[in-house]
Amino acid sequence: METMIETDGLTKSFGKENEIVAVDSLTLQVGAGEIFGFVGPNGAGKTTTMKMLIGLLEPSSGSGRVAGFDIVREVIRIREVTGVLPEPAGYYDNLTARQNLRFYGKLYDIEEKDREERVVELLKLVGLGHAIDQKIGGFSTGMLKRFGLAQALINEPSILFLDEPTSGIDPLGAQEMRDLVSNLSRDRGVTVFLSSHSMTEVEEICDRIGVISKGRLIAVGTVEELRDMVREKEGVSYLLEVSGLAAKEVALALERIGRVHSVEVSDGGIRLLADKGARMEIAEVVKRSGGAVTRFEGERMDLQRVFLRLIGA
Amino acid sequence: MKQNINNIFTIAQKEFADNVWSPRFAVLMFIFLGISFSYTYKIKFGSSFIDAVQTIAIFAPAIGIALGFDAVVKERRRNSLNVLLTHPVFRDNIITGKILGAMMTLALVVFLVIAVITGTSLIISGKLANFSELSRLFIFGILTFLYLLVFLSIGIFTSVITKSEINSLTCGIIAWLNLCVVFGATVMIIATVVTGYSLFDMDDNQQFRELTYDLQKLSPIHHYAEASIGVSDLSMGSIINQETIKGVLDTSYTLGEWAGEFWENVVVLAVISIVLIILSYLIFLRQDITR
Numbered sequence: 220m221e222t223m224i225e226t227d228g229l230t231k232s233f234g235k236e237n238e239i240v241a242v243d244s245l246t247l248q249v250g251a252g253e254i255f256g257f258v259g260p261n262g263a264g265k266t267t268t269m270k271m272l273i274g275l276l277e278p279s280s281g282s283g284r285v286a287g288f289d290i291v292r293e294v295i296r297i298r299e300v301t302g303v304l305p306e307p308a309g310y311y312d313n314l315t316a317r318q319n320l321r322f323y324g325k326l327y328d329i330e331e332k333d334r335e336e337r338v339v340e341l342l343k344l345v346g347l348g349h350a351i352d353q354k355i356g357g358f359s360t361g362m363l364k365r366f367g368l369a370q371a372l373i374n375e376p377s378i379l380f381l382d383e384p385t386s387g388i389d390p391l392g393a394q395e396m397r398d399l400v401s402n403l404s405r406d407r408g409v410t411v412f413l414s415s416h417s418m419t420e421v422e423e424i425c426d427r428i429g430v431i432s433k434g435r436l437i438a439v440g441t442v443e444e445l446r447d448m449v450r451e452k453e454g455v456s457y458l459l460e461v462s463g464l465a466a467k468e469v470a471l472a473l474e475r476i477g478r479v480h481s482v483e484v485s486d487g488g489i490r491l492l493a494d495k496g497a498r499m500e501i502a503e504v505v506k507r508s509g510g511a512v513t514r515f516e517g518e519r520m521d522l523q524r525v526f527l528r529l530i531g532a
Numbered sequence: 533m534k535q536n537i538n539n540i541f542t543i544a545q546k547e548f549a550d551n552v553w554s555p556r557f558a559v560l561m562f563i564f565l566g567i568s569f570s571y572t573y574k575i576k577f578g579s580s581f582i583d584a585v586q587t588i589a590i591f592a593p594a595i596g597i598a599l600g601f602d603a604v605v606k607e608r609r610r611n612s613l614n615v616l617l618t619h620p621v622f623r624d625n626i627i628t629g630k631i632l633g634a635m636m637t638l639a640l641v642v643f644l645v646i647a648v649i650t651g652t653s654l655i656i657s658g659k660l661a662n663f664s665e666l667s668r669l670f671i672f673g674i675l676t677f678l679y680l681l682v683f684l685s686i687g688i689f690t691s692v693i694t695k696s697e698i699n700s701l702t703c704g705i706i707a708w709l710n711l712c713v714v715f716g717a718t719v720m721i722i723a724t725v726v727t728g729y730s731l732f733d734m735d736d737n738q739q740f741r742e743l744t745y746d747l748q749k750l751s752p753i754h755h756y757a758e759a760s761i762g763v764s765d766l767s768m769g770s771i772i773n774q775e776t777i778k779g780v781l782d783t784s785y786t787l788g789e790w791a792g793e794f795w796e797n798v799v800v801l802a803v804i805s806i807v808l809i810i811l812s813y814l815i816f817l818r819q820d821i822t823r
C-alpha cells in the first residue's frame with residue numbers, strides 16, 4: 220500500500236527554552252485510503268501534529284511527508300491536495316454558506332462553472348442543502364462542523380485532516396458525520412487522518428488507531444491489536460465458574476500459579492486477572508484439584524478502558 | 533505565481549466587499565459626506581475652501597483607521613485565519629490582499645469625497661471646472677488618498693500587533709486624536725514649555741514660532757496641509773504658517789511650481805505608509821498566528 224502520510228521523529232517544542240514538548244519523536248505511517256484515528260486526551264499534541272503535517276507549524280526536529288511532499292519545503296503543494304477541518308475553526312459570519320465556500324473555492328484553480336456546481340453539491344452532501352443561502356453567523360455548532368467538512372472538500376482532496384470532527388455536536392449529528400467520513404473513504408478513496416478524545420467514537424470508522432499522550436505515540440494498531448496490547452501488558456480478566464469444588468479452594472490453588480495476578484471470589488463466580496497465555500494452565504489446575512470448569516470467559520475490555528490503560532491513567 | 537496573484541485578488545475583493553457592505557462603513561461615509569457637503573456649501577456664504585479641506589484633514593483619518601483596525605486581528609480572533617491558512621495561500625498573500633482591498637475601499641472614499649465637493653461647488657457656482665482644475669482636483673485626490681493611507685496603515689499595523697479588535701481600535705483612535713485633532717494644541721504647549729515664550733509675546737516670539745513649525749512636521753496632517761492648501765497645520769487650535777503657494781488648488785502657480793515646492797511633503801506621506809506596511813508585513817509573517 221502506498222504511504223500517504225509519514226513522519227519520522229517529528230518533534231515540536233514550545234517555550235523559551237523549548238521546555239514544553241508538545242509532540243515528541245512521533246513516527247508513523249498512514250496508507251492510502253486508510254482512515255486513521257489519532258486519539259488522545261486534552262493537550263496530548265493532536266492539533267500540534269496536524270498543524271505540522273499541513274505546514275502551519277515548523278517542526279523543531281524530525282521530518283514528515285504528506286502525499287509525498289515535504290512538510291516544511293512543499294507546504295503549498297500539500298495544501299493543494301489535502302482538505303483540513305481545523306479546530307478551532309471560524310468562518311465569515313456576514314457571508315452565507317455559499318459565499319463562504321465560494322471564497323475558499325476561488326483559492327484553487329477551478330473553473331467558475333465547476334466551482335459553483337461543487338459549492339452546491341458539497342453543501343448538500345454535508346446536509347446543509349436547506350441552509351445554502353443562510354448567513355454562517357446564524358449556524359449552530361453542528362452546522363458549522365458540517366460546513367467545515369464541506370470547506371475541507373472544496374478542492375477534492377485525496378487526504379483529509381479532521382481535528383475533532385464530532386466534538387460539540389449531538390449524537391445523531393456525530394453519527395452522520397462519521398458516516399459521511401467513511402463514505403468519502405469508501406467511495407472516493409480519500410485517506411483520512413482524524414483526531415478525537417475518545418476511542419469508542421473512532422473505533423467504528425477507523426481502520427487503525429494511534430494513541431497519543433503527552434506528545435508521545437503510545438500505541439498504533441487496529442482496535443483488536445490495541446486490546447491485545449493491553450492484555451499483553453496487564454493480563455486478561457476472566458470469569459470462572461467451577462462445579463464440584465468450593466470456590467475458596469479453587470482460588471487458593473489458582474493463586475499459586477505464577478501467571479495469575481489476582482483472584483477474587485464473588486457471587487457470580489471467580490474473577491481473575493491473568494497473563495494472556497495462562498488459560499490452559501488455569502483449566503489444568505482446576506481439573507487437578509478435582510473440579511470441573513463450567514464457565515470460563517475472557518472478559519471483553521471496553522474500549523474506553525483500553526484507552527485509559529494505554530495512556531496510563 | 534499566477535495563482536498567487538489570483539489569491540491576492542480574491543482576498544482583496546472580499547475585503548473590499550466586506551468593507552463597502554458593512555454598516556459601520558455606511559454610517560461613517562454618510563456622516564462624512566454630509567459634513568463635506570455642508571462645508572463646501574458654506575463657501576457660498578463667505579466660508580473658504582480651507583474649511584472643507586480642514587474637515588477632510590481632521591475627520592477623514594477616522595475612516596482610514598476604521599478600514600484597517602480589524603483587518604488581521606478579527607480574522608485571528610475568530611479563527612477564520614486558521615481555516616484560510618489550510619488552503620494554498622501564503623501568509624504574505626493574505627496580508628497583501630487585505631491591504632489591497634482596504635486601499636481599494638479608500639480610493640472609493642476619496643473619489644466620493646471629491647465628487648461631493650466638486651458636485652457641491654458646481655451647484656453653488658453653476659459652472660463646470662475647466663480642464664486644469666480637473667487635473668488639480670485629481671492631484672488633490674491623490675494627496676488625500678496618500679494622507680488617509682497613512683491612517684489606514686496605522687490601522688493595519690495595530691491590527692497586526694494587538695490581541696483584540698478593541699485594543700486595536702483604541703490605539704488607532706489615540707493615534708488619530710493625537711496626530712489630527714489635538715495636535716496643534718499639543719505642539720503649542722510643548723513649544724511654550726520649551727521656549728518659555730508664548731503666542732501672546734507679540735514682540736519676541738520668533739523662537740517659539742520656529743519650534744512650533746518644526747514640531748508640526750511630525751504629523752502627517754502638516755504634510756497634507758502644506759501640499760494641498762499651503763498651510764502648515766490644519767488640526768484644531770493650531771498656529772498656521774501660510775506659504776506663498778496656496779497648495780495644489782492655487783491656480784496662480786503652475787503645477788510644476790507646486791511640485792517643486794511641496795514634493796518633500798508628498799514623499800514623506802508616502803514613506804510613512806510604506807514603513808508602517810513593511811513593519812506590519814514583517815511582524816505578521818513571523819507571528820504564531822495559529823494560536
Ligand SMILES: Nc1ncnc2c1ncn2[C@@H]1O[C@H](COP(=O)(O)OP(=O)(O)OP(=O)(O)O)[C@@H](O)[C@H]1O
Nearest residue numbers: 233234239241260261262263264265266267268823
Ligand atoms: N503555540 C503554542 N505555544 C505554547 N504551547 C503550545 C502551543 N501550542 C500548543 N501548545 C501546548 O502543546 C501541548 C499540545 O497541544 P495540542 O493543542 O496539540 O493538544 P491537543 O491534543 O490538540 O489537545 P485538545 O484535545 O485539547 O485539542 C499543550 O500542552 C499545549 O498547551
Ligand SMILES: [Mg+2]
Nearest residue numbers: 265266306382
Ligand atoms: Mg486539539
